[in-house]
Amino acid sequence: MENKMKFGQFIAKKRKEQQLTQKEFASSLFVTESAVSKWERGISYPDISLVSEICRVLQITEHELITASEDYHQRQLEKRGNYFLNIVKTYSAILYGAYIISLLTCLIVNFALEHKLDWFYIVLSAEMLAFSLLNLPLIVKERKGLFTVLGSFISINLLLFVCSWYTGGDWFAVTFVCLLTFYALVFLPLILRAEMKPIGLGKSKALICLIIDTILIYITVIVCMLFSGSMGIQNVLEIAIPLVSIGIILPWIYLLIIRYIRWNNFYKAAICLSISGVYFYMFNSFVHMIIDKKEFSMPAINLTVWNNTYINGNVGLITFMSTILLSIVFTIAGIMYSQKKEHNGFFFRKLI
Structure with missing residues (x-):
């Protein structure tokens, strides 16, 4: 009975705080x-079916x-959440206002001075980039990281394309490829980790990424x-490609070794160190x-x-010897x- 009285007093208190009569509350x-x-x-x-409605009223x-x-x-917690939401709404409203005011101003000035629109598109694409970084994460409900990365990549390329068009340059293809490679090196591992696990390819993400x-x-x-004109197609095939191959072979x-050899990590570290020593030496x-061409x-x-004739060989030899010593330590x-591990496994099987 005491619990019912406490419950009733609480209901009455909250009803009065909402300035409701019993008749209005019942209705x-x-x-x-x-x-x-x-x-x-x-x-x-x-x-019990009235619980949600009572809480709402x-x-x-x-x-x-x-x-x-x-x-x-x-x-x-709800108060802090509402406070945060109000800050986000205010922040978004200020940014949207800044976008509109600056775009309108640049539109009018560009058209008034040039009687056409040209550098205005640079401002527009720059604000699209700002929008993709500052506002898009607040709008997207799921996969915020993925859409933010894609949005920033598209908007940066759009900005570079507009700048290339405005200046009459032909360098956009180079910047696009370089930016694509940069995004792949930095963000692709994170994207593959999030997107490929649900489809069962999570174990292959490192191989796919590389x-x-x-x-x-x-x-x-x-x-x-x-593009630079420093090499013709023949030199690219004979010099640039082999040099890149030498640089990429170690990763x-x-x-x-790390992903596909079924040995313990100490053995893997020893093998990697040994190969690294030989690699840097040669x-x-x-x-x-x-x-x-020699x-x-x-x-x-x-x-x-230690002059120019011997310094590379001396440094390479010291590096090689150091990595070999470390590999011996890791092998031991x-x-x-x-x-x-074998001893612990034998002891455990004996107990069983």
């Missing part, structure tokens, strides 16, 4: 005034109704070399062979002399780890 719930009177006198509880939460007490924590990045790097180098080796020799030769080494650690 809004489509129940009789007698039923409301019984609730408030602690004689009976309302039907009295402007309380279901938790407050069930416990017949004020939920100050929840109200504080394939796409490799293709884009080749395209970027070819386009930049041909591919790391991926194949890197300059391969580069000179490609650029100078036969492959090992770098000259003389640790007592891998052996110890494997023995410990």
Whole structure:
């Protein structure tokens, strides 16, 4: 009976705070005034189907109704949420106002001075970029990151295209390829992680990402070399492509070792270090062979002399020896780890 009385007193208090009579409260719930009177006198509880409607009319939460007490924590959270929403609305309204005022001003000035629209399109595309970064994340309800990245990529390219058109340049293709490669290197891993997991390709995202990045790097180098005029198509094929291949091969080796070799991480680290040592030791020799069209030769080494003739070979040798020593350390650690794991597994099977 005490709980019913507490519940009734709470209902009456909240009804009066909303400045409702029992008759008005009953009418809004489509129940009789007698039923409301019984609730408030602690004689009976309302039907469970009325809970949501009672909360709406009295402007309380279901938790407050069930416990017949004020939920100050929840109200504080709602208050903060409403405050944040008001800030977002004010922020958006200010930005929209700034967009409209600046666009109208530039439109009038550009047309008045030039009797046509030209640099106005630069302002328009620049504001589209600002919109994609500042307003689009607030508008999109799902996949905010994906749509923000795509929106910024499209708007940046639009801005670059307009600038290229306005200045009479022919460099837009180069900037588009470079920007596409940059976005792929920075954002593609995040996009693949979010988008490919639901379709069962999450385990292959690193391989897919590296394939796409490799293709884009080749395209970027070819386009930049041909646009700059520093190399003809033959030199691009004979020099630029082989140099890019040498540079990209190490990430591919790391991926194949780390992702697809079924050994413990210590062994993988040892293999990667060993290969890295050999790679950096012989890197300059391969580069000179490609650029100078000479036969492959090992770098000259003389640790007592550090001039231009020997410095690359000396540094390469020290790097090679350091990585080999580290790989030996990781190999020993891998052996110890494997023995410990095998011992623990044997002990566990013995207990079973």
